[in-house]
Amino acid sequence: MPPTLGDIADFLGASSWSGPRETRIAGMAPLADATAEHLAFLSNPKYAPQLETTQAAAVLVANDVPGDSPRWIRVPNPYLAMALVLRRFFAAKPRPDGISPLASIAPSARIGNNVAIGPFVTIANDVAIGDDVTIYQGASIEAGSTIGAGTTIYANVSIYDRTIIGKRCILHSGVVIGADGYGFAPYEGRHEKIPQVGIVRIEDDVEIGAGSTIDRAALGETVIGEGTKIDNLVQVGHNVKVGKHCLLVAQVGIAGSTELGDHVVVAGQSGFAGHLKIGNRVQVAAKSAVFDDVPEGTKVMGAPAIPFREFARRELALKKLMRKR
Amino acid sequence: MPPTLGDIADFLGASSWSGPRETRIAGMAPLADATAEHLAFLSNPKYAPQLETTQAAAVLVANDVPGDSPRWIRVPNPYLAMALVLRRFFAAKPRPDGISPLASIAPSARIGNNVAIGPFVTIANDVAIGDDVTIYQGASIEAGSTIGAGTTIYANVSIYDRTIIGKRCILHSGVVIGADGYGFAPYEGRHEKIPQVGIVRIEDDVEIGAGSTIDRAALGETVIGEGTKIDNLVQVGHNVKVGKHCLLVAQVGIAGSTELGDHVVVAGQSGFAGHLKIGNRVQVAAKSAVFDDVPEGTKVMGAPAIPFREFARRELALKKLMRKR
Amino acid sequence: MPPTLGDIADFLGASSWSGPRETRIAGMAPLADATAEHLAFLSNPKYAPQLETTQAAAVLVANDVPGDSPRWIRVPNPYLAMALVLRRFFAAKPRPDGISPLASIAPSARIGNNVAIGPFVTIANDVAIGDDVTIYQGASIEAGSTIGAGTTIYANVSIYDRTIIGKRCILHSGVVIGADGYGFAPYEGRHEKIPQVGIVRIEDDVEIGAGSTIDRAALGETVIGEGTKIDNLVQVGHNVKVGKHCLLVAQVGIAGSTELGDHVVVAGQSGFAGHLKIGNRVQVAAKSAVFDDVPEGTKVMGAPAIPFREFARRELALKKLMRKR
Structure with missing residues (x-):
């Protein structure tokens, strides 16, 4: 009613x-x-x-x-x-009806109360699933991962081994968490793979949009901070740390080992080079390319990204230049 | 023979x-x-x-x-x-042989004639599948969705609840239709999720490339018009309306509530801000960033995007400037 | 121990x-x-x-x-x-335990020695799997494809028909190989699909990151050369040839029929127009848009991409221009 x-x-x-x-x-x-x-x-x-x-x-x-x-x-x-x-x-969503007999769940997995698991879900050895978790059809959760209470994992999500996911997170279809970071050592004209033996840790209340990918750390952790919301088709490289309550809009990319503070807002299709420090409350306009550290509270724009005011002055100078000829 | x-x-x-x-x-x-x-x-x-x-x-x-x-x-x-x-x-493709006994099909789903469904497909409650539809292995079709006659859905596609898909559409592997739009209300330093209770409607003869994502509307509909062809890894935000017979090349992104007219052509890696009106037959060059409305028939380029002719003049002015020094 | x-x-x-x-x-x-x-x-x-x-x-x-x-x-x-x-x-990874009884394997498929196949994997007719291959849960391998010895295919990968994958390759979750290229013939205001009847061939020791998509050729082959490493969410169009030992960083896009030489390095979010020739050892900076052929050994940057030195001079000229006003 x-x-x-x-x-x-x-x-x-x-x-x-x-x-x-x-x-x-x-x-x-x-x-x-x-x-x-x-x-x-x-x-x-x-x-x-x-x-x-x-x-x-x-x-x-x-x-x-x-x-x-x-x-x-x-x-x-x-x-x-x-x-x-x-x-x-x-906002009620259809939810799988209990634990499907068509799921593959390792005997060593621990499953909480009021958990719904759809058909063709794989839950590997030693996975721990909290209470009130919903996992839709075709999702894969590899060995040793932990899923916090109240989290929702949509169809065809892939979570690699030893991933830690917090409480009340939402992972949309096609998300991949914990794939190998992009690390190679050049050797005699070839690229030797550096095994990526770290993990991904996602804190509470994080949402990750469809098709986004968060790579595992080479050593240590890749971290997505509490309350951060990630849109679709976003790429987060290995050993990146994203702070709390950040917004990463669609198709953003963050290269390895870059650290974002809290409350950072990154508009669509922007990218960060690796090994940068981005301060709290930084804002990055759409389609920017951030090649340098950005201090707290700064707004940047462009490729390479520069402060908003400087970008506006530059656009104005270009317009005047064209009018002169 | x-x-x-x-x-x-x-x-x-x-x-x-x-x-x-x-x-x-x-x-x-x-x-x-x-x-x-x-x-x-x-x-x-x-x-x-x-x-x-x-x-x-x-x-x-x-x-x-x-x-x-x-x-x-x-x-x-x-x-x-x-x-x-x-x-x-x-062009004959291998096709699953009838309806696989390894698929999970809700008793309330209605399945047309000459339908092929591969193993590990999930078809949830009240889904309606038209005649001559092919669904490859691992695809997920959530409750209440409708798939028009003659449509092909490749392996590991994810379709959320209540999605409407037209006739003779082609959805490639990894496509996600109907995931939640990116909508949050700021409240005391956190981002409160705005439930996305609208749907996605895809008209006839639409093709969507591998890994592309089309978000459901917050309220109302996200629409992809008849005959539009979308390439791989394209992102379409909530409440976007794409007109008929448009081309969206790979890695394009369209932010929420933007409307594209008919016969719009968007080259690869371009993006649109939200809430814009893009006229019929507009053409956008590759890697452009469209921040403003674009009138019918205009060709734009650059980030921010400006008309082709203006972009060319600007490039020329820059070249002269460099020669002068 | x-x-x-x-x-x-x-x-x-x-x-x-x-x-x-x-x-x-x-x-x-x-x-x-x-x-x-x-x-x-x-x-x-x-x-x-x-x-x-x-x-x-x-x-x-x-x-x-x-x-x-x-x-x-x-x-x-x-x-x-x-x-x-x-x-x-x-670097030992958990691996499926032999061949899961929950996989769907066509009787005509040929499976090598020491192969591990997870649950809900589909292996279609006439697929050939080499020795020591690992295929995680939910992956789909369509008819007539070949997987070389020692290759690893992670969960929810989708491989279309007749794809050829070399030895010791690594394909991460969400990868799609062999979806149709983006080819249409305009006809009376509509886009008529050009069937994509070619294939994808991936040589030995290639790694492909999560969510990346490699389209099949219209006619002939799309090729990824030996030892090339591709990051996440990269798009490779139909009939592209990527040379040996290249690096394609995250979110790069390559339009149809473009050819990259050997040892090419492309930084994140860059794109190439179609039908280009890119020489050996070319380097492309992040977020560049390459619209023209690039000769061997050149480093380019920007949108449109120009040689590094020219880009630096241009940035300097712009800075001076702003200081003058």
């Missing part, structure tokens, strides 16, 4: 709201698309005019938006409220 | 051709590599001198090429004729 | 070493991290001061480093020695 607006208002603690509590809500929608069975939200002020025209049953509106309507449910942060309402009422 | 030149000439409607009809043809080859059992073709005029030297049994030649030879089979469009001949006579 | 320092010194032929032969070694570690059960190494001179402070049981040190210590094991090339010691003593 779908929730009522009253259920939702109560969940959000919107005690002053006095709209139609019994209206059933089928889901959330943007203001422009919502119908009478949807809850909408106003987050970006540029859409405020749609408050008049929306067909939504109700709208999540920030406390400081002027005006009033019985349809408005006042909340401190409508974007966050939308996330919480979706999570609570509308 | 391989076809004869007569079979091929008849198939192409080359009624005036009077060469050796009984010669058996093992396959097609470029002019320079062809042997006496191959059919060759002349598409790019720069290879015309090879018409003299090729060992091919016969050559597909455009109607307007001067000269004559009993080996030449005249056609209006040799490149297209090559495609048609390959498809008709030489 | 872990090796002793004596075992290791003997293996390296360090006959003059007179340290504590009986000390057991658990593994290797960098100088700064090593404990009394580790062997360390000095390769980069910048870490020489750590020779004083390291806790390592012993250190691999080049013959020409001044000073002496009973802990130093002298070798000609410490980096190579590290690789060899790791490979000999510390």
